[in-house]
Amino acid sequence: MTQQYPSQLLERAVQEFAKLPGIGRKTALRLVLHLLRRDTEEVQQFSDAIATMRREIRFCTTCHNISDQDTCPICADQRRDRSTVCVVENIQDVMAVENTQQFHGLYHVLGGLISPMDGIGPGDLEIDSLVQRVKESAISATEEPDSLEASPTKIREVILALSSTMEGDTTNFFIFRKLASYDVKISIIARGIAVGNELEYTDEVTLGRSILNRTPFDGH
Amino acid sequence: MTQQYPSQLLERAVQEFAKLPGIGRKTALRLVLHLLRRDTEEVQQFSDAIATMRREIRFCTTCHNISDQDTCPICADQRRDRSTVCVVENIQDVMAVENTQQFHGLYHVLGGLISPMDGIGPGDLEIDSLVQRVKESAISATEEPDSLEASPTKIREVILALSSTMEGDTTNFFIFRKLASYDVKISIIARGIAVGNELEYTDEVTLGRSILNRTPFDGH
Numbered sequence: 001m002t003q004q005y006p007s008q009l010l011e012r013a014v015q016e017f018a019k020l021p022g023i024g025r026k027t028a029l030r031l032v033l034h035l036l037r038r039d040t041e042e043v044q045q046f047s048d049a050i051a052t053m054r055r056e057i058r059f060c061t062t063c064h065n066i067s068d069q070d071t072c073p074i075c076a077d078q079r080r081d082r083s084t085v086c087v088v089e090n091i092q093d094v095m096a097v098e099n100t101q102q103f104h105g106l107y108h109v110l111g112g113l114i115s116p117m118d119g120i121g122p123g124d125l126e127i128d129s130l131v132q133r134v135k136e137s138a139i140s141a142t143e144e145p146d147s148l149e150a151s152p153t154k155i156r157e158v159i160l161a162l163s164s165t166m167e168g169d170t171t172n173f174f175i176f177r178k179l180a181s182y183d184v185k186i187s188i189i190a191r192g193i194a195v196g197n198e199l200e201y202t203d204e205v206t207l208g209r210s211i212l213n214r215t216p217f218d219g220h
Numbered sequence: 221m222t223q224q225y226p227s228q229l230l231e232r233a234v235q236e237f238a239k240l241p242g243i244g245r246k247t248a249l250r251l252v253l254h255l256l257r258r259d260t261e262e263v264q265q266f267s268d269a270i271a272t273m274r275r276e277i278r279f280c281t282t283c284h285n286i287s288d289q290d291t292c293p294i295c296a297d298q299r300r301d302r303s304t305v306c307v308v309e310n311i312q313d314v315m316a317v318e319n320t321q322q323f324h325g326l327y328h329v330l331g332g333l334i335s336p337m338d339g340i341g342p343g344d345l346e347i348d349s350l351v352q353r354v355k356e357s358a359i360s361a362t363e364e365p366d367s368l369e370a371s372p373t374k375i376r377e378v379i380l381a382l383s384s385t386m387e388g389d390t391t392n393f394f395i396f397r398k399l400a401s402y403d404v405k406i407s408i409i410a411r412g413i414a415v416g417n418e419l420e421y422t423d424e425v426t427l428g429r430s431i432l433n434r435t436p437f438d439g440h
Contacts, residue, residue: 006280006285006292016269019266020254022247029312031241035274036286040274040275047267047270050252050255051268052229052232053230054255054258055264066225066256067226072226074226095225
């Protein structure tokens with residue numbers, strides 16, 4: 001590619017922006033020229049926020065959610081139901097479930113889904129650590145509570161909240177088999193017609209599922 | 221706004237990204253999470269490129285185009301026609317005209333257009349410096365070339381290449397009046413039906429202009 005801009009500094013900044021997903025060279029240039037119009041300190045702040053975030057951010061050692069400490073605010077919150085763990089693909093999904101305000105347990109972030117096409121196997125995901133979590137909670141719950149450390153509450157239910165895709169289904173099935181030998185209830189989020197959607201425009205598979213998984217109706 | 225993310229570092233980075241034009245909080249989060257998956261050094265590079273660019277970039281002291289030196293590559297290029305100056309609104313417009321490969325003179329970047337609605341007056345733009353440029357080139361061209369310094373070539377034509385908007389027209393007229401007393405040809409880029417556009421869908425004003433400004437046709 002020929003050098004298009006009258007400045008190497010500009011060229012480099014545009015190139016860096018254009019590496020971001022969904023940002024082409026035209027948008028990158030627009031963003032860079034916008035930053036050029038801002039104060040040097042403001043741009044330094046922007047730049048620092050990004051570098052610092054990448055350098056200092058950590059992941060919760062328990063649930064692998066993003067965190068500023070070793071334990072994320074959700075795992076640290078003693079008011080939450082520690083016997084229920086919701087398995088999600090990524091950090092955005094934690095936020096999505098949290099936003100529903102319908103779940104008060106803990107999470108386990110897999111960091112992806114099993115996808116042979118993309119070369120992602122179970123070993124690339126936080127599946128072993130999920131099994132370990134279930135196992136350890138079962139052991140410590142049966143032991144006498146003689147240690148000073150607070151023993152983890154026994155995990156009674158694992159809710160699989162993954163995307164309804166082939167990759168999600170594969171991952172669901174893999175986790176199901178891995179946890180089959182443990183005394184833990186495994187559930188999966190309901191699939192059915194989306195709230196507000198018309199029956200006519202719902203695909204057949206979803207509609208079929210929503211009929212099979214119909215729930216008792218009490219008039220409300 | 222409630223703290224939505226489990227990390228202040230993440231929150232800050234998202235906030236900074238969301239300040240960019242056309243980037244909302246959702247897109248900002250997506251970009252930040254993408255950067256989280258990249259190597260720390262890569263992200264540091266991204267961050268450095270932006271801060272360095274803002275800190276070190278300069279503007280050409282002659283034409284106000286972006287530059288790494290005091291004189292931009294275009295103004296420094298002795299092969300270009302130094303008697304013709306194309307007046308444009310901003311840096312992107314320099315690139316747009318350059319990409320046509322139809323112009324071989326120099327530029328003058330105004331840094332905006334006169335827009336009373338946005339509080340932008342002639343004093344906020346590089347109009348005085350354009351007049352000064354025309355004036356100085358005229359003086360030095362009449363003087364005996366006895367100084368060791370290379371005297372600037374006389375500017376014979378100023379091409380107004382601004383947007384065909386109310387702001388562009390106002391700015392064109394203002395510059396026209398400012399330069400009226402100097403011995404310089406002032407021209408304006410042609411307005412007419414865009415190449416490849418159908419007559420039927422061209423607006424009346426443009427069509428009217430293209431009839432008034434019709435050019436001799438020699439069969440080619």
